[in-house]
Amino acid sequence: MARLVMKFGGTSVANLDRIRNVAQRVKREVEAGHEVAVVVSAMAGTTNQLVGWCQELSPLHDAREYDAVVATGEQVTAGLTAIALQSIGVDARSWMGWQIAVETDGQHGKARINDIEGDELIDRMKSGQVPVVAGFQGIGPDNRVTTLGRGGSDTSAVALAAALKADRCDIYTDVDGIYTTDPRIVAKARKLAKITYEEMLELASVGAKVLQTRSVELAMKERVRVQVLSSFSDAPGTMVVDEDEIVEQEIVAGIAYSRDEAKVTVRRVPDKPGIAAAIFVPLAQANINVDMIVQNVAEDGTTDMTFTVGKTDLALAQSCLETVRNDIGYAEISTDMDVAKLSVVGVGMRSHAGVAGTMFKTLADRGINIQVISTSEIKVSVLIAAEYTELAVRALHSAYELDA
Amino acid sequence: MARLVMKFGGTSVANLDRIRNVAQRVKREVEAGHEVAVVVSAMAGTTNQLVGWCQELSPLHDAREYDAVVATGEQVTAGLTAIALQSIGVDARSWMGWQIAVETDGQHGKARINDIEGDELIDRMKSGQVPVVAGFQGIGPDNRVTTLGRGGSDTSAVALAAALKADRCDIYTDVDGIYTTDPRIVAKARKLAKITYEEMLELASVGAKVLQTRSVELAMKERVRVQVLSSFSDAPGTMVVDEDEIVEQEIVAGIAYSRDEAKVTVRRVPDKPGIAAAIFVPLAQANINVDMIVQNVAEDGTTDMTFTVGKTDLALAQSCLETVRNDIGYAEISTDMDVAKLSVVGVGMRSHAGVAGTMFKTLADRGINIQVISTSEIKVSVLIAAEYTELAVRALHSAYELDA
Numbered sequence: 124m125a126r127l128v129m130k131f132g133g134t135s136v137a138n139l140d141r142i143r144n145v146a147q148r149v150k151r152e153v154e155a156g157h158e159v160a161v162v163v164s165a166m167a168g169t170t171n172q173l174v175g176w177c178q179e180l181s182p183l184h185d186a187r188e189y190d191a192v193v194a195t196g197e198q199v200t201a202g203l204t205a206i207a208l209q210s211i212g213v214d215a216r217s218w219m220g221w222q223i224a225v226e227t228d229g230q231h232g233k234a235r236i237n238d239i240e241g242d243e244l245i246d247r248m249k250s251g252q253v254p255v256v257a258g259f260q261g262i263g264p265d266n267r268v269t270t271l272g273r274g275g276s277d278t279s280a281v282a283l284a285a286a287l288k289a290d291r292c293d294i295y296t297d298v299d300g301i302y303t304t305d306p307r308i309v310a311k312a313r314k315l316a317k318i319t320y321e322e323m324l325e326l327a328s329v330g331a332k333v334l335q336t337r338s339v340e341l342a343m344k345e346r347v348r349v350q351v352l353s354s355f356s357d358a359p360g361t362m363v364v365d366e367d368e369i370v371e372q373e374i375v376a377g378i379a380y381s382r383d384e385a386k387v388t389v390r391r392v393p394d395k396p397g398i399a400a401a402i403f404v405p406l407a408q409a410n411i412n413v414d415m416i417v418q419n420v421a422e423d424g425t426t427d428m429t430f431t432v433g434k435t436d437l438a439l440a441q442s443c444l445e446t447v448r449n450d451i452g453y454a455e456i457s458t459d460m461d462v463a464k465l466s467v468v469g470v471g472m473r474s475h476a477g478v479a480g481t482m483f484k485t486l487a488d489r490g491i492n493i494q495v496i497s498t499s500e501i502k503v504s505v506l507i508a509a510e511y512t513e514l515a516v517r518a519l520h521s522a523y524e525l526d527a
Numbered sequence: 528m529a530r531l532v533m534k535f536g537g538t539s540v541a542n543l544d545r546i547r548n549v550a551q552r553v554k555r556e557v558e559a560g561h562e563v564a565v566v567v568s569a570m571a572g573t574t575n576q577l578v579g580w581c582q583e584l585s586p587l588h589d590a591r592e593y594d595a596v597v598a599t600g601e602q603v604t605a606g607l608t609a610i611a612l613q614s615i616g617v618d619a620r621s622w623m624g625w626q627i628a629v630e631t632d633g634q635h636g637k638a639r640i641n642d643i644e645g646d647e648l649i650d651r652m653k654s655g656q657v658p659v660v661a662g663f664q665g666i667g668p669d670n671r672v673t674t675l676g677r678g679g680s681d682t683s684a685v686a687l688a689a690a691l692k693a694d695r696c697d698i699y700t701d702v703d704g705i706y707t708t709d710p711r712i713v714a715k716a717r718k719l720a721k722i723t724y725e726e727m728l729e730l731a732s733v734g735a736k737v738l739q740t741r742s743v744e745l746a747m748k749e750r751v752r753v754q755v756l757s758s759f760s761d762a763p764g765t766m767v768v769d770e771d772e773i774v775e776q777e778i779v780a781g782i783a784y785s786r787d788e789a790k791v792t793v794r795r796v797p798d799k800p801g802i803a804a805a806i807f808v809p810l811a812q813a814n815i816n817v818d819m820i821v822q823n824v825a826e827d828g829t830t831d832m833t834f835t836v837g838k839t840d841l842a843l844a845q846s847c848l849e850t851v852r853n854d855i856g857y858a859e860i861s862t863d864m865d866v867a868k869l870s871v872v873g874v875g876m877r878s879h880a881g882v883a884g885t886m887f888k889t890l891a892d893r894g895i896n897i898q899v900i901s902t903s904e905i906k907v908s909v910l911i912a913a914e915y916t917e918l919a920v921r922a923l924h925s926a927y928e929l930d931a
Contacts, residue, residue, distance in 0.1 A: 139580060139583055139584055142584070143584070173603065176543060176603075176607055177606075177607065177610055179543055180543055180546070180547070180607060180610045180611050180614060181610050181611070181613065181614035184610045184613070184614070185609065185610060185613055185620075187620070188606040188607075188609045188610045188613075188620070188621055189606070189610075190606075191602060191605065191606035191609075191621045191623070192602070192603050192606035192607055192610075195599035195602050195603050198595060198596070198599050198602075199577065199580075199596050199599050201595065202581075202592040202593070202594075202595035202596035203580055203581070203584060203592075203596055205589065205592045205595075206581055206584045206585050206588045206589060206592045206593075206596075207584050207585070209585065209588070209589055209592075210584060210585035210588070216589075216591070216592070217592055217595050219595070219672075221625070222670060222671070266626060267626070268623075
């Protein structure tokens with residue numbers, strides 16, 4: 124007998140039939156003798172509609188009111204799922220964030236969970252009741268509803284699993300696990316049986332949009348065993364686990380890509396101390412996330428500084444740099460939207476040399492120019508022209524012997 | 528300077544444009560120097576959809592989950608209305624039932640308000656903030672969301688007006704006041720400038736569906752001055768007030784009709800003590816509301832008992848009477864769906880004789896047969912064949928000199 128948190132995303136509860144399907148899956152686990160808590164997202168499309176209404180009324184709306192409006196989506200699903208469970212003989216009740224309580228900080232619209240009071244839910248689970256928790260929401264210090272930011276229901280589920288000391292947190296979605304790369308691009312992509320937290324984190328942050336990055340961080344910190352699987356099939360999913368649970372570690376776990384970034388080059392910046400800060404501090408103050416950064420060697424006392432930002436932040440980044448143009452004293456800014464970031468991820472890199480070299484050679488063999496390189500302990504990322512994305516992903520997938 | 532509660536029904540907040548219109552109306556009152564609290568319904572159609580989902584998942588669903596689901600409609604409107612107010616420079620914030628708190632009993636799906644803590648809202652109104660309250664909802668003794676039953680936002684508004692000691696409760700709807708009768712039937716129907724609580728209560732309970740009956744009862748009990756007016760026009764509305772506020776009292780305030788009732792006749796019931804109880808106690812236990820009741824004089828030791836119930840309760844009433852057939856010993860039950868109830872309402876009846884006589888004569892002159900009669904201190908109701916409804920309403924409207 125295990126204690127499980129089962130989380131169902133928007134497509135898994137998109138309509139009443141899908142909610143009935145969720146109820147049957149939960150019933151199966153309950154009948155297998157497990158203690159189960161359920162976390163639900165809003166029905167697919169609901170959150171977008173609610174967000175759209177807030178934005179249409181006022182682009183700069185009060186985040187506290189946004190939260191009151193948007194949190195209703197999960198509340199509806201929680202109530203409906205409880206009804207669906209009861210109708211097939213499973214004792215269940217819905218819980219909103221403020222009822223549990225899921226205590227968050229006061230950052231409305233992107234709150235962080237501080238604490239979840241799990242005792243009452245544990246008591247009810249022990250007595251056979253299934254708590255159905257509205258994901259994505261909590262209650263702030265101001266006694267008002269908070270939301271965790273888009274995709275926050277994953278984080279709700281992992282945090283709840285930690286609070287309930289659950290043996291596993293199953294994240295049901297519309298894909299049946301984590302693949303070595305995007306199966307829409309590489310037909311030979313393989314589903315991974317297991318992946319480490321660290322790898323999942325790198326993959327989540329470079330564009331494999333299965334799990335919210337924060338939920339993986341939290342799972343790693345709290346050592347919550349997470350399984351990603353599909354509510355549309357009975358195929359086994361991918362377990363996200365501690366490194367020491369994986370006996371035969373592959374060197375490379377997967378290839379990810381992202382077309383969400385744009386490249387910015389600040390040309391002919393004076394090559395003197397403090398110049399990087401002069402560029403990046405104003406961007407940080409404008410809340411712009413800068414990803415890859417390279418600085419060329421100086422010539423004639425000036426250098427070129429290249430970095431990437433999210434495409435949605437590009438206009439803001441440009442105007443931000445215009446305002447500090449005189450302080451920095453650069454010649455010009457050039458930008459490029461037609462770029463893609465490719466990442467090779469694997470904890471095996473720590474102990475195996477040559478992973479980056481294989482990447483560079485594979486791309487060079489296809490005549491693909493590398494514009495920017497950035498590395499972490501378990502990841503190598505390169506920026507290339509977007510038109511080569513599929514070619515490069517397929518080539519790397521073969522080069523690292525990931526093909527099925 | 529006055530303190531106002533402004534309540535907006537579903538059609539008044541049906542979409543973002545209508546919500547913007549609501550915000551402008553609120554702003555106008557704020558700029559006139561009034562302290563304003565707003566109560567909102569769900570956007571038109573939302574509640575029906577949410578109720579439909581609950582019923583489709585399980586016809587006999589948990590009322591506590593129904594409440595969690597259905598209460599979201601008003602929560603969305605409250606948040607959106609607060610955003611709309613802020614966007615035009617009016618300080619506002621949304622309040623859910625559990626935040627205020629609007630304390631109700633534990634009858635989920637049809638809860639009654641026990642108490643509203645108004646102090647915090649009053650403080651905020653004094654400081655210039657507009658509370659935007661989600662109508663129709665409260666919190667029960669189990670710390671779960673309750674709803675007040677369909678149309679309950681009117682009751683929310685009146686109860687809030689009482690708690691806030693408001694000078695007036697303005698109920699904005701899609702009609703611009705209370706008319707002497709239904710203007711769709713009688714083109715010469717006049718809008719009343721004022722009507723007494725007692726008259727409004729009789730009209731509300733006999734089919735003039737402008738205000739929920741319970742809201743009028745509460746207004747009368749708490750002496751809340753209620754105004755019914757339209758959010759679609761700037762015409763003055765109808766004030767629902769104490770009798771002594773109306774100087775020139777008409778004898779008859781209005782003519783109402785209802786096609787929502789069905790007639791049931793229990794034939795050849797033994798004419799002995801306790802027989803009425805034998806019929807009506809089981810109906811009451813089945814939660815069936817019985818309205819008009821007549822008992823004919825006995826012949827041959829038996830009598831016929833005729834009464835009306837809501838059409839939606841007719842099947843239940845019949846099966847209920849079948850089960851006690853042997854106890855009662857009646858010959859047969861006959862039913863008639865094709866009936867209409869006409870009511871003439873006016874506090875002036877108390878001091879003026881002949882109101883009922885005028886009604887009976889007017890109908891007789893048109894050859895309309897009266898099937899059942901029931902009277903109260905300020906109302907005379909008759910049951911007639913439904914096909915005569917419009918004819919009868921027009922004739923009575925003229926007979927009581929209500930034509931404009």
